[in-house]
Amino acid sequence: MHPPVTTAPDSMVEPTIDLGGALNRRGLAWAIFEWARNPYYILVIIYLFAPYFASIIGQNLIASGAVDGLDGAAQRAAANAEGQATISGLVKYAGFIAAFTAPFLGAALDRGGRRKPLMVVFLGLMAVMSFSLYWVTPDDTGMPIWMGMTALVLASVGYTYSEVTHNSMLNVNGRPGSLPAISGLGLALGNLAGAILMAAIVFSFALPALTGWPFSAPLFGVDVAAGEHQRLVGPICAIWLVVFVVPFFLYTEDGGTPGASWSKAARNGAVGLYRTIRNASENINILKYLGARMLYADGMAALLALGGVYIGLYLEWNVVELSAYAVLASLFAFAGGIFGGWLDGVVGPKRALMIEISGMVATLVYQLSITPDAIFYGLIPGFTIWDGPVFNTLSDVVYLSSAAFIAVTATASISSSRSMLVHLAPSHRVGEFFGLYAIAGTVTVWLGPLLVELFTKWSGDQRIGMSAIGLLFILGFIVLTTVHSPHHPAVDDAPD
Numbered sequence: 001m002h003p004p005v006t007t008a009p010d011s012m013v014e015p016t017i018d019l020g021g022a023l024n025r026r027g028l029a030w031a032i033f034e035w036a037r038n039p040y041y042i043l044v045i046i047y048l049f050a051p052y053f054a055s056i057i058g059q060n061l062i063a064s065g066a067v068d069g070l071d072g073a074a075q076r077a078a079a080n081a082e083g084q085a086t087i088s089g090l091v092k093y094a095g096f097i098a099a100f101t102a103p104f105l106g107a108a109l110d111r112g113g114r115r116k117p118l119m120v121v122f123l124g125l126m127a128v129m130s131f132s133l134y135w136v137t138p139d140d141t142g143m144p145i146w147m148g149m150t151a152l153v154l155a156s157v158g159y160t161y162s163e164v165t166h167n168s169m170l171n172v173n174g175r176p177g178s179l180p181a182i183s184g185l186g187l188a189l190g191n192l193a194g195a196i197l198m199a200a201i202v203f204s205f206a207l208p209a210l211t212g213w214p215f216s217a218p219l220f221g222v223d224v225a226a227g228e229h230q231r232l233v234g235p236i237c238a239i240w241l242v243v244f245v246v247p248f249f250l251y252t253e254d255g256g257t258p259g260a261s262w263s264k265a266a267r268n269g270a271v272g273l274y275r276t277i278r279n280a281s282e283n284i285n286i287l288k289y290l291g292a293r294m295l296y297a298d299g300m301a302a303l304l305a306l307g308g309v310y311i312g313l314y315l316e317w318n319v320v321e322l323s324a325y326a327v328l329a330s331l332f333a334f335a336g337g338i339f340g341g342w343l344d345g346v347v348g349p350k351r352a353l354m355i356e357i358s359g360m361v362a363t364l365v366y367q368l369s370i371t372p373d374a375i376f377y378g379l380i381p382g383f384t385i386w387d388g389p390v391f392n393t394l395s396d397v398v399y400l401s402s403a404a405f406i407a408v409t410a411t412a413s414i415s416s417s418r419s420m421l422v423h424l425a426p427s428h429r430v431g432e433f434f435g436l437y438a439i440a441g442t443v444t445v446w447l448g449p450l451l452v453e454l455f456t457k458w459s460g461d462q463r464i465g466m467s468a469i470g471l472l473f474i475l476g477f478i479v480l481t482t483v484h485s486p487h488h489p490a491v492d493d494a495p496d
Contacts, residue, residue: 038190184341
């Protein structure tokens with residue numbers, strides 16, 4: 001039995017500012033960061049670029065002759081499964097890298113120097129890799145497929161590192177009672193930004209190509225047939241990030257120690273991280289929570305990251321349909337961020353998370369009940385509703401309605417997860433525990449995509465592949481029930 005660790009951290013940061021609420025300049029600037037960064041995940045990873053990239057993988061499989069012995073429908077199914085499995089693999093590799101490095105970054109953040117210069121590096125990596133995606137072309141005349149894969153993995157690592165650093169700054173940019181509201185506002189703004197950009201792409205490029213409205217042709221001569229509008233989301237998200245991240249750098253409290261040695265912080269952080277894990281019994285409640293998050297966050301990440309690929313390939317939605325789904329989901333996710341912050345204050349973050357995880361499980365079951373030909377697991381036959389350019393069938397419309405449920409529950413759970421950790425972690429070790437929080441969200445982030453990849457390949461059925469995600473939600477829920485998290489309403493410290 002090791003004695004309790006009572007030594008002070010190498011550099012304990014105590015904010016000297018008057019911390020305010022979500023609409024205070026510092027809290028708002030912290031939240032605006034997600035307005036700048038999160039559209040990358042929404043447009044590139046979930047809804048537009050990833051389905052485009054998966055379709056290229058499928059086309060290459062058909063062109064290779066590997067499925068020549070199958071009929072047309074079977075060829076498409078095999079190509080779709082290959083595309084979904086490849087995107088799952090990319091998410092898996094990015095998760096491996098982050099899992100073995102993010103905890104050390106988080107531990108160093110508690111002891112190191114200023115954090116904003118690190119953010120410049122992480123966000124710069126994201127922006128450059130995102131911008132480069134424009135050159136991933138279907139005819140392979142631009143960036144080779146392997147380079148596109150590398151760019152996606154590197155951008156994902158930069159995204160994770162920026163997330164760890166940003167999260168570690170939450171507690172120094174708002175008073176304790178305001179942190180759930182600030183966290184929720186950030187997620188709400190991030191999803192609203194994604195909805196705005198998605199709508200701009202639809203009305204500027206996709207709808208004109210499909211219907212000749214609101215413009216007679218796509219603006220700027222964009223070639224929709226070649227997927228150019230989907231490739232453009234990379235540069236658009238990169239520019240959006242660079243422009244709108246400025247308030248974060250100008251107005252947030254850094255929380256680091258000016259002049260502190262990062263090399264020393266890295267060494268001491270690694271020692272502190274080892275000590276935390278070695279003395280796990282002293283932090284058992286937080287570690288149980290992180291174990292629960294490891295499972296349900298992995299399921300949520302797989303559901304979000306592969307959801308666009310799934311509906312784009314399985315239901316064969318075009319870009320306008322995918323974009324309409326994304327805009328609807330992003331608008332409801334805006335509400336989900338606000339709802340998550342509110343629910344935390346009413347029932348506490350643990351109960352809020354249990355409600356939100358249950359909602360995600362119910363949504364997954366609902367989504368998997370829908371096929372192109374029927375809904376509710378074949379109980380209701382599908383039929384054509386109209387002969388228009390989008391959402392022609394009952395299955396299309398019913399699946400579209402699921403956007404509201406997944407958006408609200410997933411976004412609220414992210415907000416509640418962050419406030420849960422702030423609620424449990426010692427204030428002078430928030431960075432270290434957010435590093436462990438990151439590993440809890442990434443150490444098995446490969447597991448969800450791997451399960452989807454394996455189940456998809458074994459069965460040759462995308463629905464069976466996606467169903468594996470439900471296991472992670474259920475296991476995470478069970479572990480979460482063992483975490484002791486008393487609710488402290490903080491009546492005298494209510495958020496703005």
